[in-house]
Amino acid sequence: MIRADLHIHTTYSFDSTIQPKTLVEKLVAHDFIKIAAVTDHDTAKGCVITRHLASAYPDVLIIPGVEISTPQGDIMVLGTDEMPSKPWTVEGVVDFARDRGCVSVVAHPYREYGLGDLAMNYNFDAVEVLNGVSSLSDNKLAQDLAKSMSLPGVAGSDAHQPSELYSVYTEVQASLDIDEILKALKKGLVAVHSVGKSIHF
Numbered sequence: 404m405i406r407a408d409l410h411i412h413t414t415y416s417f418d419s420t421i422q423p424k425t426l427v428e429k430l431v432a433h434d435f436i437k438i439a440a441v442t443d444h445d446t447a448k449g450c451v452i453t454r455h456l457a458s459a460y461p462d463v464l465i466i467p468g469v470e471i472s473t474p475q476g477d478i479m480v481l482g483t484d485e486m487p488s489k490p491w492t493v494e495g496v497v498d499f500a501r502d503r504g505c506v507s508v509v510a511h512p513y514r515e516y517g518l519g520d521l522a523m524n525y526n527f528d529a530v531e532v533l534n535g536v537s538s539l540s541d542n543k544l545a546q547d548l549a550k551s552m553s554l555p556g557v558a559g560s561d562a563h564q565p566s567e568l569y570s571v572y573t574e575v576q577a578s579l580d581i582d583e584i585l586k587a588l589k590k591g592l593v594a595v596h597s598v599g600k601s602i603h604f
């Protein structure tokens with residue numbers, strides 16, 4: 404079983420102050436979260452750099468990913484450092500993920516830039532039901548969405564500054580291996596948790 408923060412922005416996102424080096428250092432130092440997905444806005448550069456830095460530490464793992472801005476809302480793709488071709492449509496991004504064996508995730512569906520109920524029209528793999536910076540009520544709505552779509556729910560901090568890192572995590576029944584983790588996510592072998600008592604649930 405592993406524990407992973409599946410939604411993190413580095414300085415390769417226009418709105419984050421988290422240096423890849425800081426992300427890795429805090430992962431190395433963390434008591435039990437040893438896996439993180441780097442999901443910058445519309446670029447995979449951050450995950451490539453972060454993966455390289457993390458490769459020096461055998462007990463930590465960076466899952467490559469990206470958070471794509473479509474006109475309808477944000478979508479995370481976990482498991483690739485490639486970018487879908489433009490224009491970015493919801494259907495196009497979901498198909499891109501499926502073709503590569505990646506995991507497509509409805510990011511914070513009921514917050515600004517979220518897909519909301521529209522997500523139901525597409526073939527997603529998972530819904531982000533616990534987002535570290537979303538409100539309790541937005542996360543609750545996301546949980547209901549996952550239930551109605553019969554999809555697994557995942558958790559990610561959506562950290563944009565170092566203090567927000569690793570506030571929530573997804574427990575996955577898999578070992579320290581990206582393919583195994585992606586498969587387990589799709590199968591729903593997951594549970595979501597918050598760290599400490601400051602955050603929702």
Ligand SMILES: [Zn+2]
Pocket residue numbers: 410412470561
């Ligand atoms: Zn985000």
